Amino acid sequence: MAASTAPTATTTTDREKTLQDELAFPILLTDRLIKSAGEAESSRSECVDISRQADELSHKLRAAVRLTSSPSSSSSIYDRPIRRIAADVAKNLERALTLVRKCKHTGLLRHVFLTITSSAADFKKVTNLLQSSIGDFSWLLSIYSDDEGGANLAIPPIARDDPIIAWVWSSIASLQINRQVKDRIDSANYLASLAGHNQRYRKVIVEEGAVSPLLRLLKDGGGSPEGQIAAATALYLLVDETERSGIVTNEGGIPIMVQVFAESCMSVQIAVAELVAKVAEIDPVAREVFGKENVLKPLISCLILDVDMEDYKRLYVGGGKNSIHSIVQKELAAKNYPNYTNRVLNHGNSSNSYHKVHSCSSFDSRTGGSSSRKERENASTEVKLKLKVNSALALWRLCEGSVFNSQKVAEPKGLFCLSKIIETERGELQYHCLMAIMEVAKVAEDNADLRKVAWKPSSPPAKAVLDQLLRVIKEESNLDIQIPAIKAIGCLARIFSAKETGIVSSLVGQLGNKDIGVAIEAAIALAKFACPDNHNCVSHSKTIIEFNGVPPLMKLLSASDRSRKQGLVLLCYLSMHVGNSKELAEARALKTLESAAKSGMAQNPEVREIFSRALHHLMLYQDGSHPHNHGFAVV
Known part of the structure; x- marks a missing residue:
């Protein structure tokens, strides 16, 4: 009969017990059982x-004690299966001891009692349980044996009804014991294959x-890049929810990831960058920890591979008293912008400090290894591209909702690098970089300091990025990259002066895009230009109308419910700021808003107030409109 294999909660008291303590109790029970069996006066053959x-079980328990108390294994032994099986064995021994003790005394009444309470079936059941315990400990000793290879x-028997628990125990034990690296790699790969099956296995x-x-x-x-890749792959498959990602963080995993990424060869960096992206995507707390561990620096350095950074070097590396580098540094210091001055100083003092990533393998010290530069020169185009794709993906995920990380990416080097990649690359790499820019822009939308320092349109790094965003919006037909570019521009709406009509006209051009998703995002972005929170809202509203927006x-309002809602928001802003526009009158904007109010659309809490103000402005300016005729207007 196999014991239940459901994971049991381990109390603090249980954790404080040493393995020797866990094994001492079943050993004591075996001694008592042997003694009681020898004193039995009935059912002798069964006893x-x-x-x-x-006796056989006692030998195996004592072998386990010797194993766990040896200096070479006591500190690294994987104890979960030992504790779990020892507890199960103790229950079986207690049951056997209770049965055997009934056989100690003779007498007619005792014989009758034993006949009633201790049938042959009871002895068979106890015998089967003890045999299962022997099998469990035989298996347990085998997974810690140096003679065994891999998991x-x-x-x-304990896992007969649920084999997964045994496979997991065996693989983890193989990982934890200092065996050959091949065995550790095989065990990590096997855990990865199990993790890929389903949620329960990962749990x-x-x-x-x-x-x-x-x-x-x-x-x-284990002295091998393959070992690091196997571990990174397994962890990537395991951290598919916040709780499990938190366990990795609590185990000190983030500093390890950052160190490995900064110091390893490119093949390892590819796997680790993907792992960083996964953890950052699902765990907001981990994003901040990654930023404080300075993972963004090596990530950006990997992105710079084969990227022309001459504009950055000319403006920011070295730099005299009147260089942009010097001016920005002084401005940031005066504003006490957190940690920014030191980072800019580091950029300026040494062009190598930020370019260099120690990505050569540290495992080949006997032959002298190879430098990062040499490895990168010899790497194939596919390997370089994969590293850059995963590094950009990690940047994107790290910037989501993080002011700290967005500040770092929005430094001159990061913006120049991303702008160059958006300009020259296509596919996943371009998309990931656009998404990173979009996330930085989202953070800047709610962070005035970041907007003022990093996103001045006159700043060369910001201008380089903005130029590429506009190019994508106007020239690209790929919706996947058009949409993040539009969103980014919308988030940055407050940085543009009234003279930046080219920005607004580019967005207006997308209002009529045949893809409804692009048109809706253009309407949302334009609404941020025309929103009353925008200092230049009136000028931007006039520009939207001037460019035939x-x-x-008006066509967008009839496309779908979502397009109708977003379109009405923009229409309300235009009506509030340019209510006397003949274009709005010719388009019958007032009638449209009245219809929306009647249909209940205006009761949406997000648009109720602006509906009221928009109707008021249009009724003042458009002919034939009188306030007493619009009792249905939202007030």
């Missing part, structure tokens, strides 16, 4: 069999303690 099993995929793997040995393998690789806007 002899039980005594033999208890032991045999199934012990069991993490609950049974796989994270810590995987992080150890990620850090040292009203006709496509």
